[in-house]
Amino acid sequence: MRRQEPEVLLRTGLPAKTAGRNCQEVPPPGGTPGCRATAVGDAGWLSVPWGKPSVAPTSCPGNFLSRPPSFSPPLLASGNPCPWQYVHLSGSQDRLAPTSLKAGIHPKRSDLAAGVASTLTDRTSLAMGTYTYTYTSRPRALPCQRRRYRDHLMQLAEEPVHHGNIMYDRRVVRGNTYALHTGPLPGQPDPIEIQRQQQAKRRALAKKRAQEQFRPRTPEPVEGRKHVDVQTEMYLEEIADRIIEVDVECQTDAFLDRPPTPLFIPAKTGKDVATQILEGELFDFDLEVKPMLEVLVGKTIEQSLLEVMEEEELANLRASQYAYEELRNVELAEVQRLAEQEKRHREEKERRKRQQWEVVYKHGETAQKVAARVFAQRYLADLLPSVFDSLRDGGYFYDPIERDIEIGFLPWLMNEVDKTMEYSMVGRTVLDMLIREVVEKRQAAYEQRDDQPPAGKPKDELGGSGRTTEPPVGYELQEQSTAQPQRPLLGRDSLQRTPDDGRYMESVLAQETKLMEEGEYEQTKIRKTSGTEVLQPRGDFQP
């Protein structure tokens, strides 16, 4: 902020006077009670906007008087070290003028934003054309550093922040800048100045001494006498070397709490005017309120009516429903009763019908049964005798004795007969064997006797066929009995097969049988019969 420094210092020269002036003067009506460092306004840097005239100036003076002392130190100390001030002073002036830009004065700060200056120079050319500008650091009103009250631990935001007023800021240069008394810079004494000061001091001292010499003095005391200082007042005053010291203490009060902001009652401005409204002038309340009341009351009543009607409707509905339900129940009951009755009657009818039908059926059945029985009786009336007859015919009624005889006795008899026959047969067979043996022996003997006569065959044949006498005999007899006409053919055929044997056998057998027959005609007959009977044993018994 190089450019700004000279501004500040240029102004500090002026405020030295202005501050003093301001002490005595009544502060301007819009004067700031507090120190407010106001930002440089919108236009040039001469048009400084005043601080806010919010508080009444009556509270100013005390603060005001205390202000300058606080401002003097920065002045005397030649506060802001700006060694380049002299160097750039001339050069900067011409540049400052055209820069009608907003620039914030930051009197407190020594290390100001250097960028602002550079941006200023940089942008001057631009600003002329475009008139847009961006700050590196925005101008702002600086709050006053002097605190009047103890800091609140919780700083309330509503309390107005006291800003320092630029008008009363000693650091701000006021007045003309072309003929400023550029005093010695604080902090850096000028050697020439020092010398001059020293000279001035010496001269002053010398002058004083000189003046001392020329001062009339009292004459010298006479010999033997001494001048003594004596007090001649009425009251003696003690004069002591000791300097009367009076201890004066000054103590700052503890920081008080900031009293609450008094209620702001704005000053009465303007004229007081009173009016009076007489009765009936403005409006007729009753008339005006009527529509509103109507609406209010109407809405409420409407709602309540709705609800009440609802209830009533429901009650009516319910009542009619009950009535309907009654009727319905009754009707339904009636219907059910009738239905039940119907059902019962129908069932009864059905039952009776069924019963009747059963009766009829039974009746019919019984009649049929009776008829059938009668018929059966009749049919079977002569069944019994016929049955008996047939049974008797069938031999189911037998005489037990007869049966017994037939079953028991006769078989035994036959067995016995058989046995007897067997015996006889066996005897005959034995006999035959004997005979055969004899014959064979005889034949053998005969053959031995005469080997030449071949008449042994028949005996062989006899003997050979001795065993087979029976069946051929039977067969023969059967043949004889059965196939008489064919006999000659068949017999001859069979005989021709074994012609000799058969014939011889036949003859021998015939002889033998004749012999035997002669002997025992009965036995042969019996044999025949037995033979036939053997072949057809039951023939007699079964007709």
Add this chain to the structure above:
Amino acid sequence: MAHARISMYLPPDINPTQAAIAYGCWALPKLNEELQSEDLLTRQKALMALCDLMHDPEHVYVAIDTGCLESLKALLKDNNDMVRIKTTEVLYIMATHNVGREGFLEHDVILALSYLLNDPQSACRKNLHLAFKHVAQLPSGAQGIVNSGLIPSLVWKLQREEEEIQGLLLDTLAACLMEDATEALGSHVVPFLKQKLLSTNDDIRSKAARTLIAVSIPLEGKNQVWQHDVIPILVHLLKDKVEEVQANAAGALMYATVTTQGKYAALDTEAIHPLLSLLGSSLSKARLNATKALTMLAEAPEGRKFLQSRVPVFRVLEDDTSVAVRRAAQIAVKVIEWKP
């Protein structure tokens, strides 16, 4: 004179618990939006405003049109008790109007409501049952309740709930069972009702008797009534102090004695005398039911025999004020004097 200062207080008749109701036709759509908001307070305030509005049937219609029912259904599942109570209250108010009932049936609100049957808040349940009761007044509503399979749970609830709610339940059941009683009969409604008949509360007794009337309309119901020996209790109730109870008991008897078993059960418990005394009651319903019950009993030979001596009573009834009673009396006389 009024101050120029604006007061810091709100006007006195603003209800802070209610949402502001927009003007005219914007009221319900706005409330519908507020119902769906995330903020609990907004929802509650909207519900309170809706409660007030729903008393007007036109608003009910508009509400259903703008789909408030869907948002209300969603709110039924809310966690906050107040919200649920208020939602059920709104639904109950809507159910008192026919438009509302129709809307319920269309949007399956009954099913959504049934989730709250076990709600811990009794106010919520009370509103729920009130809503059901009103829905059941409509025949298609009763059919809807039956169709959604709620009857068994409602019957079961009869045991558990407090008295006030029991009364509501009985009303609902009575209306639903008029439509279709088969489900209820399968869920032991008759024993429960039998217990309720013996309750000390007059209201509950009369409502239980009315529900029994509905139960004993179908044949299965009659059989169950006879099986569970409810008839003696009904006969006992004929001598009850409250006329309404007497009338309803007579009605239940009237239905139960249609079957032969019922008739003989009633005759065994000497039902004829109380019924005859009921003929002189002031309630026309009582007279009607009693006449009908006596008609049923007169179908049986024993009853007929006994009642033949009482024919004059019926003749008197034939001059009764109510048409139905007159007709019933004529029928009764006819039945008594019937010869097989």
